[in-house]
Amino acid sequence: MACSMDVLRWSSCRVQVHVVKQARGFLITKSNVSRVCAFSDTELGDTERGLLYSSRPRIYKLRKSRRVYCEREGVGDAGDQLRNEALAVVVRSLVAAGIEEEDAVRISLKCPHFIQTLVGRSSEADEIVRWANLSLGAEGESEGSSGNGLGEVVELSGPERWSVVLEFVGVNAQATNRISRALSGSSLPEFLKKVKFLEEALNVSQLDGRIFERKVHQMMRRLSVATDEDLQQTLSFFEKMDAQRGGLALLASAHYATARLVEGFPLIFLRDLDTELRSVLAFLETVGVSKESLGRVLLLFPPVLLCDPDRELQSRLRTLKKVGVRAMDLGRMIVRYPWLLSRTTQNNVDEIVEFLLSVKVLTRDVDRSITGCPQLLGCSSGRTLQPMVERMNMLGVKSKRLGYVIAASPQLLVRSTNEFNEVVDFLLKIGVQETDLGGMLKRQPGMFASDVETVLEPKVQFLRDLGMREDVLHRVLRFYPELLTMRIEESLRPRVKFFQDLRFHNEAICSMICRFPPLLSYNPEPVLKPKLDFLVNSMGRDIFEVVEYPRYFSYSLEKKIKPRARVITRFKIKCTLTEMLALNDDQFSAKYLGMGSMLVPPR
Structure with missing residues (x-):
């Protein structure tokens, strides 16, 4: 009977030792992320022999007191311990790969996913080992045994080191x-x-x-x-x-x-x-x-x-220089359209040049068109450029005038017909007649290359907020479409504020704009203020006379306004501001001086 019990005990031990061997294999195959110290088959054999002759199962014990590491309950925070050990493993492995220790520490702290995976695999391996110990009836660890932690025994493989660094990146x-x-x-x-x-x-x-x-x-x-x-x-x-x-x-x-x-x-x-x-x-x-x-x-x-800068990039830019693009413009073109550096655009240069010449763009303007809109080199002449030319033809822009429009605003060609039609529909909606669209396109091509929502609509709303009536709004824009391409904060608002600060009401400002739409294109300091100062201080006129004749600001102060003012003062002529400036010299002389020509008095 005793013999039978010994055989059973021996069989049980064999099974449990096999479990330990499986755990050991599991730990190794789990990318070396175990917290057990590596032990040899010889050592397992010693353990097996020790278990054979023991009176009762004990926790697996190896030579030099090495053992399967099982966490002791109630001693510190196991999670923090594992994490710190994992961090140490990562740092040591990165340093071994040639990374400076300071950088390795910084990297280890910024790869939480890998650290968590490392800890998780280690815990999973421990569960197998713990089950093996408990199934043998182990009640605790043997005296004198000492554990070897994760940080002491694990080395990361090459792919794992890359995983750490890539997570950090x-x-x-x-x-x-x-x-x-x-x-x-x-x-x-x-x-x-x-x-x-x-x-x-x-x-x-x-x-x-x-x-x-x-x-x-x-x-x-x-x-x-x-x-x-x-x-x-x-x-x-x-x-x-x-x-x-x-x-x-x-x-x-x-x-x-x-x-x-x-x-x-x-x-x-x-x-x-x-x-x-x-x-x-x-x-x-x-x-x-x-x-x-x-x-x-x-x-x-x-x-x-x-x-390769010398072999590839230099060659691609040389292609642009051959069609007249200046070296000083290349940097600005690259910033605006980096795809200029691709083989795609290099191969498309000749086709674009040929197309521009075919639509009457002057040879001297071809390079300017490409410089002004390098996106042209990414467009197909048949699929993108030709449909836009046909759409402009429908508005009456043809032949040489078409070449001028394209040279003035080459961005028009890279827009889709749908984008172009959005601008047309917007202008029609605010009251512009379809017959006037061609003239507006010839005068201000850039307007038709603008975005409706972010560029055109805000300008119209600005004029509406100023008090401009709908029935005159379209007339102002028809005569001076440049208003729609001016910046609100940098141009329109400061100039309106200049008049408001002089106590011009919004109604008066709108009246001046309606009478002279380019009014808001003049800068206050160099143009508007000197002329108003001369009007009030030198001529002694009321400042609000400009409401009736805002075109006053279009005349040169030195060449027209001051000479005419000296004549009026010399001959004591009474006339309105309009009569003073609207007539040319001969007309003014005939009407007010009774002579065919006018001699301007010296200063």
């Missing part, structure tokens, strides 16, 4: 494995240097999220040519970002944008920092892109960092 967990494989040929310290370099470049630009989002949407909407691989990858990147919560506006954050660039363009971070990445930025600065604009250019066209 801000890469999404779903993309970590893909990115770590793509960047496996780079060292972690070098990768972090490139991340810091790019983030600093983006941070200098201080982008406005909403403005950046509108810019990207506009560029994507107006691109109508077949794209090369780099530009297609850029489009895919923006489409993916646009579909996410928060959209493209989130890219205004340099840290967030850098993380997304790591996900979307990992090959950038395989480039050499000094000989390749820095050289691209140096080249862009050489051609005129300011440091404040570099980040914006990089974010709108990330593949530029994959280009």
Whole structure:
């Protein structure tokens, strides 16, 4: 009977030791995130032999008092202990990979997901070991045994180190494995240097999220040519970002944008920092892109960092110089349209030049048109430009006059017919006659390239708020459409306030604008104030005479107003302000002096 009990005890021990071996295997396969010290099969054999001859099951005990680590209840906060051990593991592994200890500590504190995973796997492994101990009837740990914690025994693998660093950078967990494989040929310290370099470049630009989002949407909407691989990858990147919560506006954050660039363009971070990445930025600065604009250019066209400045970028810009674009304008063009640096636009230059010449744009104006609107190089002449030409023809703008309109506002060509029709419908709605649209287009082409909601409507509302009646509003805009392209805060409001400060009521101001629509185009200090001062102080007239004749402000003070005033004073002529200035010299002399010509008295 005793023999049978020994056999049963021996069998039970064999089973339990097998469980320990399984736990050991589990801990190893769980990416080395266990808190047990590694022990050899030989040691397990010693344990097994010890269990065979023991009178009762005891907790697994290894040579040198090493044991399977089981948490003791009631001793400190186990969660904090595990977390601290995990942080120590991460720091030690990053330092071993060549990262400075200070940076390693900072990184470890900003990868909570990986730390939690590390702790979770360790706890899961402990449960298996604890079950093994309890199933043997262990009641506690043996005296003299000492535990080895997670921080003492674990080393992170290469992919795990990348997981830590990528989480610190801000890469999404779903993309970590893909990115770590793509960047496996780079060292972690070098990768972090490139991340810091790019983030600093983006941070200098201080982008406005909403403005950046509108810019990207506009560029994507107006691109109508077949794209090369780099530009297609850029489009895919923006489409993916646009579909996410928060959209493209989130890219205004340099840290967030850098993380997304790591996900979307990992090959950038395989480039050499000094000989390749820095050289691209140096080249862009050489051609005129300011440091404040570099980040914006990089974010709108990330593949530029994959280009060779001398062999590729220089060649693409040389194509523009051949059609007359000045070197001094290249930087400004790149900032406005970074896709200018792609092969797509380079291949489209000849087609655009040929099209501009075909619609009567003068040869000397072709380069000005491209400089003024580099987005032209991303447009198909057949799908985008030609429909706009036909739409302008319908308004009566044809032949040489068409060439002038395009040269004056090449932005018109890159707009869709729907956008153009929105402006037309807006003008018709406020009372402009359809027959007047062609004349307005010839006079102020830029108005038809403006956005209705953000540009045109606010100007109309400003005039309405000033008190202008609807029945005269359209007449003012028909005679002087430039009002719709002037800035409210920088131009219109300060000039209205100038008259208001002189006690001109809004009704009087509206009356002056109706009589002379260009009134608000004159600056107060250099134009309006000197002429009013002369009117009141030198001529002795009432300041409100200008309400009846606001065209007074259009005459030169030195060449017309002062000479005419001297004649009136010399001959004591009584006349209105209108009669004083509306007549030319001969007419004025014949009417008031009775002679065919007028001699202006000396000063």
